[in-house]
Amino acid sequence: MVCIVSKKMSEHIVSVKNMTFSRAERVIYDGISLEVKTGKITAIMGPSGIGKTTLLKLIGGQLTPDKGSVIFQGEDVHGVSRNRLYELRRKMSMLFQSGALFTNMSVFDNVAFPLREHTKLDEDIIRTVVMLKLEAVGLRGAAHLQPSELSGGMARRAALARAIALDPDLIMYDEPFAGQDPISMGVLVELIKSLSKALNVTSIVVTHDVSEVLTIADYVYILANKKIIGEGTPEQIKDSESELVQQFLNGNADGPVPFHFPADNISDSLIGAKA
Amino acid sequence: MSFLHDLGRSTLQKVSSVGASSIMLFGALFAFPKWKNIKLTIEQMYVVGVQSLLIIMVSGLFIGMVMALQGYTILVNYGAEGSLGPMVALSILRELGPVVTALLFAGRAGSALTAEIGLMKATEQLSSLEMMAVDPLRRVISPRFWAGVISMPMLALIFSAVGILGGHVVGVDWLGVDSGSYWSIMQSTVEWNKDVVNGVIKSIVFALVVVWIALYKGYSCIPTSEGISKATTQTVVFSSLSILGLDFVLTALMFGIS
Numbered sequence A: 001m002v003c004i005v006s007k008k009m010s011e012h013i014v015s016v017k018n019m020t021f022s023r024a025e026r027v028i029y030d031g032i033s034l035e036v037k038t039g040k041i042t043a044i045m046g047p048s049g050i051g052k053t054t055l056l057k058l059i060g061g062q063l064t065p066d067k068g069s070v071i072f073q074g075e076d077v078h079g080v081s082r083n084r085l086y087e088l089r090r091k092m093s094m095l096f097q098s099g100a101l102f103t104n105m106s107v108f109d110n111v112a113f114p115l116r117e118h119t120k121l122d123e124d125i126i127r128t129v130v131m132l133k134l135e136a137v138g139l140r141g142a143a144h145l146q147p148s149e150l151s152g153g154m155a156r157r158a159a160l161a162r163a164i165a166l167d168p169d170l171i172m173y174d175e176p177f178a179g180q181d182p183i184s185m186g187v188l189v190e191l192i193k194s195l196s197k198a199l200n201v202t203s204i205v206v207t208h209d210v211s212e213v214l215t216i217a218d219y220v221y222i223l224a225n226k227k228i229i230g231e232g233t234p235e236q237i238k239d240s241e242s243e244l245v246q247q248f249l250n251g252n253a254d255g256p257v258p259f260h261f262p263a264d265n266i267s268d269s270l271i272g273a274k275a
Numbered sequence B: 001m002s003f004l005h006d007l008g009r010s011t012l013q014k015v016s017s018v019g020a021s022s023i024m025l026f027g028a029l030f031a032f033p034k035w036k037n038i039k040l041t042i043e044q045m046y047v048v049g050v051q052s053l054l055i056i057m058v059s060g061l062f063i064g065m066v067m068a069l070q071g072y073t074i075l076v077n078y079g080a081e082g083s084l085g086p087m088v089a090l091s092i093l094r095e096l097g098p099v100v101t102a103l104l105f106a107g108r109a110g111s112a113l114t115a116e117i118g119l120m121k122a123t124e125q126l127s128s129l130e131m132m133a134v135d136p137l138r139r140v141i142s143p144r145f146w147a148g149v150i151s152m153p154m155l156a157l158i159f160s161a162v163g164i165l166g167g168h169v170v171g172v173d174w175l176g177v178d179s180g181s182y183w184s185i186m187q188s189t190v191e192w193n194k195d196v197v198n199g200v201i202k203s204i205v206f207a208l209v210v211v212w213i214a215l216y217k218g219y220s221c222i223p224t225s226e227g228i229s230k231a232t233t234q235t236v237v238f239s240s241l242s243i244l245g246l247d248f249v250l251t252a253l254m255f256g257i258s
């Protein structure tokens, strides 16, 4: 079963061009542009609620930008037909923050799901592929378990096995480290690194865990205030002179990104409350 | 000014949610003819249909028994207790069967559907299907929709059958109405087209509405715990009101003008 896919070997697998997006009346992105190099690990960092998940959904075509475009392997994700979008999505996969395993099927069936939906392989081969994918994430022994029986870290690894089932060109990780204990965090870091090298996939890792991601990323973007406030290799980022970037890296409570959500003057509102 | 603004916005939201739910309905309707979906539909018929069977049968039995008891106490004053059979059968086949089944179905299966879809949304399973290039309308909504629409008329018929038997238990076995007249007058009075078929048509209409509301509320809920609980409540409230309102309209059309 050798399948040779002729990939468009362009330098950038994803380009976001001058994209604006708002939700209800709130602007989430105001004209951002970024590029993801083929075969590399690109990290996108930013504080919670800044719209990182939203960005991945925009790249995956689940949300449509107000302005600007997203190019995946040379095609405008939001300009192509629905069928073509579904074909493009077979080449990208997304690891959701919660894992998003289907709760009504076993780990094995979860990993087999995309294969059964999109290929005509017979059950023997599906079984082999699923076991190989589960072996890659160290969960071959857990194939028969139900998702509810897995720990948080295991669930995320099982979801990762499902995400790589169809050998995608791009994997988008949404907060892969959030809420993990140090050991599963280490396991996940190693997995992302080794999958990226072994399968030669491009990875986008969205996170607010600075130290982990700086060890594996080839290129980093930092988001804040609806814009990209810093970008570069991990070394360039660490040496950045931008106050914003330094505040984010060092986790200072206050700085250019204010600690306080915009509000009235406190004395006014306290006096107002008395009146 | 801000009042007008709010009014305009909430009207637009209502209109667009009607639009969105219609789009979903059509997506679910036309996503049907695919072998895989038929298998999923049968699975769902087990969940929404077979698992509702017990509550439907128990309720049918009691309602039939109550109808017989009430009917008997009235009819016996006119010496007309022989007509107990048709009275029970007609009220159940025409009204109580479809309506009570639909109300119970909304509470038992409709709320469960909303909660299930809402949870799938909250745990990103629906997004995850989308990203795996699998259409959630086809895969999740459509099988549940058809399963509900097929199951409910069957449940209503079972309800009616059990109800008529319940009427027999109370009327004949307990109160002593003649068994022969219970059945024979019922047979000569109940008309296939007018009573049985109309009851089934009512029940199909109720099924469409209940399942549509349940699925749409789940699919469009705000994916948080409050959002899901609100959507579940709304499913039961909106379904029940729609059932009762539509029942009046359908009854007027079917039996009112003749």
Ligand SMILES: Nc1ncnc2c1ncn2[C@@H]1O[C@H](COP(=O)(O)OP(=O)(O)O)[C@@H](O)[C@H]1O
Residues within 6 Å of the ligand: A023, A024, A028, A047, A048, A049, A050, A051, A052, A053, A054, A055
């Ligand atoms: N379905 C939605 N409807 C409206 N607003 C949303 C929705 N999902 C997320 N948001 C809002 O969009 C903003 C960005 O969300 P998200 O992309 O999840 O942030 P992050 O992943 O960076 O924590 C948040 O303020 C959130 O409240």
Ligand SMILES: [Mg+2]
Residues within 6 Å of the ligand: A052, A053, A054, A097, A174, A175
């Ligand atoms: Mg997020």
